[in-house]
Amino acid sequence: MKRSLMLIAAVLGSVAAGSAVAYDADWKRGRVYYRQICTSCHTAQMPKPIAPNDKVKADWAAYLQADKHAKGKETVKQYFGKPYRASIKATNQAAAKFAEVPDQDLLDDVKAFLQKGAKDGDAPASCS
Amino acid sequence: MSATKIYVFKRFERFWHWAQMLLVLTLLTTGFEVHGAYRLFGFERAAGYHTIAAWSLVGLWVFAIFWHFTTGEWKQYIPTLAKVDAMIKYYALGIFTDAPHPFRATRLKKHNPLQRLAYLGVLLFISPLIWVTGWFYILHDNWTAWGWDKYLSLETVAFFHTVAAFMMLIFLIAHVYLTTAGHTPTSHIKAMITGWEEVGDEETGAPAAK
Amino acid sequence: MRNSTTRRWQGVVAGLWLISAGAFAAAEIKEAKEAPPVRLDSTADHSKFKQLQGTFDSGPKVTKACLSCHTEAARQVHRTKHWTWEFLNPDNQQRLGKKNVLNNFCISISQNYPFCTSCHVGYGWKDKNFDFAAEENVDCLVCHDTTGNYKKLPGLAGHPAYKPVETPPGSGNMVKPPDLAKIAQKIGKTSRDTCGACHFFGGGGDGVKHGDMDSSLAAPDKDLDIHMDATGLDFTCATCHATSSHDVPGSRYKPTATDKHGAHIRGKMGQGNPATCQACHGNTPHKEKARLNTHAEKIACQTCHVPTFARGGVATKMSWDWSTAGQKGADGKHMTRKDDHNHVIYDTRKGDFVLGEKVKPEYRWFNGDISYTLLGDKVEKSDVPTGVNRIGGSPADGRSMIWPMKVMRGVQPFDPINKTLVMPHTAGNDDIGFWKNLEWEKAIADGMQNMGAPFSGKVDFIKTEMFWPITHMVAPKDKALACAECHSADSRLKGIDGIYMPSHSQKRWLDIAGWLAAAATLLGVLIHGALRIVMSRRK
Numbered sequence: 001m002k003r004s005l006m007l008i009a010a011v012l013g014s015v016a017a018g019s020a021v022a023y024d025a026d027w028k029r030g031r032v033y034y035r036q037i038c039t040s041c042h043t044a045q046m047p048k049p050i051a052p053n054d055k056v057k058a059d060w061a062a063y064l065q066a067d068k069h070a071k072g073k074e075t076v077k078q079y080f081g082k083p084y085r086a087s088i089k090a091t092n093q094a095a096a097k098f099a100e101v102p103d104q105d106l107l108d109d110v111k112a113f114l115q116k117g118a119k120d121g122d123a124p125a126s127c128s
Numbered sequence: 129m130s131a132t133k134i135y136v137f138k139r140f141e142r143f144w145h146w147a148q149m150l151l152v153l154t155l156l157t158t159g160f161e162v163h164g165a166y167r168l169f170g171f172e173r174a175a176g177y178h179t180i181a182a183w184s185l186v187g188l189w190v191f192a193i194f195w196h197f198t199t200g201e202w203k204q205y206i207p208t209l210a211k212v213d214a215m216i217k218y219y220a221l222g223i224f225t226d227a228p229h230p231f232r233a234t235r236l237k238k239h240n241p242l243q244r245l246a247y248l249g250v251l252l253f254i255s256p257l258i259w260v261t262g263w264f265y266i267l268h269d270n271w272t273a274w275g276w277d278k279y280l281s282l283e284t285v286a287f288f289h290t291v292a293a294f295m296m297l298i299f300l301i302a303h304v305y306l307t308t309a310g311h312t313p314t315s316h317i318k319a320m321i322t323g324w325e326e327v328g329d330e331e332t333g334a335p336a337a338k
Numbered sequence: 339m340r341n342s343t344t345r346r347w348q349g350v351v352a353g354l355w356l357i358s359a360g361a362f363a364a365a366e367i368k369e370a371k372e373a374p375p376v377r378l379d380s381t382a383d384h385s386k387f388k389q390l391q392g393t394f395d396s397g398p399k400v401t402k403a404c405l406s407c408h409t410e411a412a413r414q415v416h417r418t419k420h421w422t423w424e425f426l427n428p429d430n431q432q433r434l435g436k437k438n439v440l441n442n443f444c445i446s447i448s449q450n451y452p453f454c455t456s457c458h459v460g461y462g463w464k465d466k467n468f469d470f471a472a473e474e475n476v477d478c479l480v481c482h483d484t485t486g487n488y489k490k491l492p493g494l495a496g497h498p499a500y501k502p503v504e505t506p507p508g509s510g511n512m513v514k515p516p517d518l519a520k521i522a523q524k525i526g527k528t529s530r531d532t533c534g535a536c537h538f539f540g541g542g543g544d545g546v547k548h549g550d551m552d553s554s555l556a557a558p559d560k561d562l563d564i565h566m567d568a569t570g571l572d573f574t575c576a577t578c579h580a581t582s583s584h585d586v587p588g589s590r591y592k593p594t595a596t597d598k599h600g601a602h603i604r605g606k607m608g609q610g611n612p613a614t615c616q617a618c619h620g621n622t623p624h625k626e627k628a629r630l631n632t633h634a635e636k637i638a639c640q641t642c643h644v645p646t647f648a649r650g651g652v653a654t655k656m657s658w659d660w661s662t663a664g665q666k667g668a669d670g671k672h673m674t675r676k677d678d679h680n681h682v683i684y685d686t687r688k689g690d691f692v693l694g695e696k697v698k699p700e701y702r703w704f705n706g707d708i709s710y711t712l713l714g715d716k717v718e719k720s721d722v723p724t725g726v727n728r729i730g731g732s733p734a735d736g737r738s739m740i741w742p743m744k745v746m747r748g749v750q751p752f753d754p755i756n757k758t759l760v761m762p763h764t765a766g767n768d769d770i771g772f773w774k775n776l777e778w779e780k781a782i783a784d785g786m787q788n789m790g791a792p793f794s795g796k797v798d799f800i801k802t803e804m805f806w807p808i809t810h811m812v813a814p815k816d817k818a819l820a821c822a823e824c825h826s827a828d829s830r831l832k833g834i835d836g837i838y839m840p841s842h843s844q845k846r847w848l849d850i851a852g853w854l855a856a857a858a859t860l861l862g863v864l865i866h867g868a869l870r871i872v873m874s875r876r877k
Contacts, residue, residue: 093569122487164841224873294852305863
């Protein structure tokens with residue numbers, strides 16, 4: 001009995017592990033998406049552009065967790081969605097190039113770039 | 129006082145003349161811009177228009193040469209020194225005193241002797257100079273491939289092309305002015321538009337050239 | 339009973355197991371059609387290698403782990419300029435390379451080793467006694483890092499930080515030591531980031547030296563560089579600088595100014611430098627406007643296709659005047675002055691700078707020959723700048739093209755008695771380095787002694803210039819130079835001899851004569867016409 005249960009657990013466990021290989025975030029893709037989507041829009045529409053090293057890692061994590069953009073009027077996630085990318089891809093090369101990337105992967109990429117480029121990250125990055 | 133009119137310029141001839149006028153004006157305008165005299169279209173467009181106009185003029189000339197030889201009209205340009213002195217005298221003096229025009233155009237002789245000489249000069253000197261240098265210019269892209277770059281320099285080609293262009297400009301100024309020096313100030317121009325030239329009264333008009 | 343219950347349960351479980359196993363099997367078959375996820379960028383996932391598990395407390399230890407598989411790698415690197423910092427120019431036998439040359443930026447590496455060698459592909463070059471034969475001294479990570487977290491700090495002689503380091507000293511900014519194991523496990527191909535870690539920062543800072551290479555090329559957009567465009571072609575440096583055996587082609591010590599080989603074809607031998615434009619595009623790349631191919635017989639591609647350099651938002655140094663170094667602030671301390679763009683234009687330790695962004699290059703006939711003024715070569719102080727390097731080229735030698743150049747202008751220390759350039763010891767927290775002590779004599783004496791070069795003890799300053807051919811930051815074709823940039827009175831190629839440019843090179847006397855003749859004709863006919871009118875009125 002015990003053996004059987006262990007067997008089941010082992011099988012289920014291995015299946016779960018096999019189907020959910022952790023996504024290895026690509027910070028370089030995140031960097032491109034961040035600059036061409038986040039930075040370019042903020043630069044065009046706000047007096048002071050945002051930069052990864054404006055915040056510490058924990059702040060960026062909290063910001064993405066809270067998922068509030070424009071003082072809570074909208075989500076941050078929508079800017080990583082395929083519909084948003086499709087809507088701007090005619091004029092935005094990053095949106096065009098990454099049009100088919102799964103939303104979560106792209107979000108993870110940018111998250112990885114922000115963690116790396118945060119004020120206390122491994123390689124703090126300014127806006128440029 | 130009824131003016132005598134004769135049909136001097138045939139339809140193709142008139143078309144040729146006015147089309148050529150447009151092309152030559154385009155070539156002069158764009159050419160001197162390419163040369164750097166002023167800025168009008170911008171270098172790139174000026175050079176582009178210049179090339180297009182040059183090719184168009186080549187096409188027009190192919191037709192014109194064909195026409196001249198098939199119709200025998202080329203004989204209009206055979207030079208004659210007869211009455212050249214009379215023409216010079218007329219332009220220098222007679223024209224002011226309303227003396228009769230020493231030349232009377234006919235179907236067979238539509239250009240006065242001075243005109244013949246001038247046009248022949250254009251045909252034999254200015255045009256060849258401008259054409260040959262122009263061709264070299266157009267073919268510049270192939271100089272290296274054809275080995276011409278050993279014998280030609282763009283500077284020399286450009287120099288003679290420019291010299292010819294200035295001569296063409298001077299011809300043009302004189303030519304335009306002399307169109308007013310016909311039987312009446314507008315008779316030459318009318319002739320080139322309608323084909324019919326007023327050649328003066330039957331009674332008082334100058335005798336037709338032989 | 340208990341046994342039978344157990345058995346029953348076992349039976350149920352076994353049944354369930356069979357059913358679920360069947361279901362899983364079906365799923366397996368379906369999944370088998372879609373291959374399991376696989377890395378496509380490499381045949382090896384280095385995180386799975388046992389040699390790279392655990393922690394590493396130094397760079398050389400990582401290298402040893404690398405070499406346990408890549409047995410030839412270090413000795414391949416040993417053969418390259420990246421390692422030796424030496425290059426023998428086969429044309430003029432000049433011994434070049436960073437180890438030997440001077441420039442008019444930070445001048446030279448002599449006695450500044452631990453700082454300069456933060457850009458050496460090795461560990462531990464802290465003085466001239468460095469062991470160039472040691473395999474474990476090769477730094478694999480600096481070129482093959484993919485995390486972007488590997489950093490070699492100035493002053494550590496090519497080592498990364500192994501403990502938190504305040505950078506720059508006194509700034510309070512602590513740089514964390516990189517996690518070497520993590521970096522080693524994520525090793526990969528070189529990238530714009532890895533090459534750029536040094537080449538973007540040549541001359542002591544971002545964009546300082548080259549003008550056509552700075553950190554903006556790490557992830558550039560299309561307008562900045564059509565090939566490296568991160569959302570487009572996304573070329574890495576090695577796409578053009580196609581490397582084999584760790585030896586990167588396309589050096590500026592012996593550039594290819596004219597490439598008549600045409601586009602490279604696989605298998606064809608002797609095709610030359612793979613990093614030239616022609617190596618891909620051939621010699622007649624313009625399909626629509628053939629006339630431009632004619633231009634390309636005399637004009638380097640870069641002349642039209644790199645309209646300006648330092649275009650990515652990072653300024654480059656255009657001149658550096660060392661003679662004004664040493665001025666201190668009112669408080670008696672070192673100071674800096676900045677311009678409106680927040681660029682430092684004066685530094686007590688370094689003197690005055692002029693910086694430029696979106697700079698129009700200067701243009702020169704260039705045949706690829708470069709000779710350097712090396713230590714010991716005689717120089718004369720004059721108003722004409724001394725070439726730290728001099729480029730060869732003329733319209734008539736049959737192998738020159740008109741190239742865009744960044745001309746770096748400087749005023750730098752020299753020895754007025756021996757009439758040579760000098761190599762001062764600048765960096766370092768000691769009582770000799772100029773940047774700390776601001777005493778030229780001592781700093782130069784130390785730098786020269788290290789090279790075994792004579793120094794009279796006298797210091798004067800000499801005007802210098804240095805040529806840097808421009809080749810990166812290739813704009814999209816619609817942003818290439820328009821005709822009128824050169825075909826105009828105010829031509830970019832003003833003063834370049836041996837070419838006739840319509841709209842620029844016309845002969846003045848011909849124009850004057852031509853227009854006068856035309857004007858005279860016009861005046862003549864106007865007078866003639868006026869006379870006719872007057873005469874006819876009189877009647």
